Structure formats: C-alpha cells, structure tokens
Amino acid sequence: MSHDQNFKNLILDYPRAALEFFASEEATAIPPTARITPVRQEQ
DSSP, X not given: OOHHHXXXXXXXXXXXXXXXXXXXXXXXXXXXXXXXXXXXXXX
16 A cells, blocks of 8 residues: 555544644634545545
8 A cells, every 4th residue: 555545544534633734724613523524536
C-alpha cells in the first residue's frame, strides 16, 4: 500500500481529527453530534 493511500485511509478513519487539523476554523462550526460521511471520489 502506498504512502498516499495510507494518508487517505487516516483521513477516512478519523474525519473529525482531520478537519480539526486541516481546517480548524471550519471544524469548530460543526456540532459534535454531526455525522461526517466522506465521499470517496478520485479526481
């Protein structure tokens, strides 16, 4: 498995932590009860 795929899997496994890391301002606006559903689409 490639480094890129491992990184994507971490984001999928921990979406809230990924949002807090990459977009902290936006993440604070999401309530803790919100369900985060990733869309798996390659560009």
